[in-house]
Amino acid sequence: MRYLFGEYAFDVDRREVHRGADIVSVAPQVFDLINYLLRNRERVVSKDDLIKAIWNGRSVSDAALTTRLNAARIAIGDSGEEQRFIKTLPRKGFRFVGAVQEALDPLGTQQVTENRQVEPQQPDLALPDKPSIAVLPFENMSGDPEHEFFAEGMVEEIITALSRFKSLFVIARNSSFTFKGRAVDIKEVGRRLGVRYVLGGLCGRRRGKFASQDS
Template identity: 75%
Template sequence: MDTDRRELHRGTDVIVVTPQVFDLLVYLICNRERVVSKDDLVSAIWKGRIVSDAALTTRLNVARSAIGDSGEKQRLIRTLPRKGFRFVGTVHEGDRPSGAAVVSDSRVESLKPALALPDKPSIAVLPFENMSGDPEQEYFADGIVEEITTALSRFKWIFVIARNSSFSFKGKAVDIKEVGRRLGVRYVLEGSVRKASGKGSDYRTVD
């Protein structure tokens, strides 16, 4: 897949797909670390226009067919009932022009090109660091992050990364810009939690 030339190849053959199907494949591949909901696809590919489930299913089936997959096998694009869709194939950045990628059908590996940002403000809330030294405070720290994520998701004008995707960075030393690039968000919220003796628990957040 060459995103600069907007070409899809299988071996030496060029696979002809519509712009929507190409964009659908790119979006699923770039967001492969999380489950993509129907609303995510409608917002990114159809710019929020009303799209029927049948139309979406048709585009997904065409996308699967273009990369040698099918709705029955789901080796590369998997449907998670009542959740959404996820690209589960391996992605290799090829030694090719900028934006090119090679896809196979095993485990997922890294894709270096940055993800496209949503059309609205986007944010990921990372797991907070437990600075109290008490392992039991991990639950408290995780609970705060879940509450913040849930509260932000109530605002329809904000695109909020799901908890499962953000928590894939738990316990890892991360570069904020790299996290934003990998998750496809403009803002990343991180913070720490420290238990104050005799005063319950408090926390601070750092943008």
């Protein structure tokens, strides 16, 4: 079983966490904690639930639990401030809130048809239950390398500004920038990232593009 979310693949059988082609180093208890939150993502998980599942009910300090949660967030590119994957609900517990897809095929499995090697396609992510948007890297039309840095900085500022709205689900830079330099179909990007809206633009021209999966 694999769980796919953002740019990450969480392989339960191999006990591996992948970010793209890279393996993320994760301590066993941290892996178990993420696994438990993923398996129970439909509900809020209490502190006692985690202690029972990860530490077999042994006495554990709040500091130890906080340390494991912080390590789990770091492993999957999250943070206590952003909480795009693991959300803390004060006095209630924790919940995995990121859009998740489950895949049964082993990581790296490939299909061969007519002697051609075909890469498996990642399933489209389900839309979150609130307005969602991805900001793609702006295309540099000027040919000036300095404009490239300007364009990237502009996109990062837009992502940061949108992320301040708690009612809006915003795809992180690491995920949206995987489409940098690629000819993309806006609606396909929206399906792959699990968002309703996709914002893109051209650097050096007064043009932009904004698309919705509903349009």
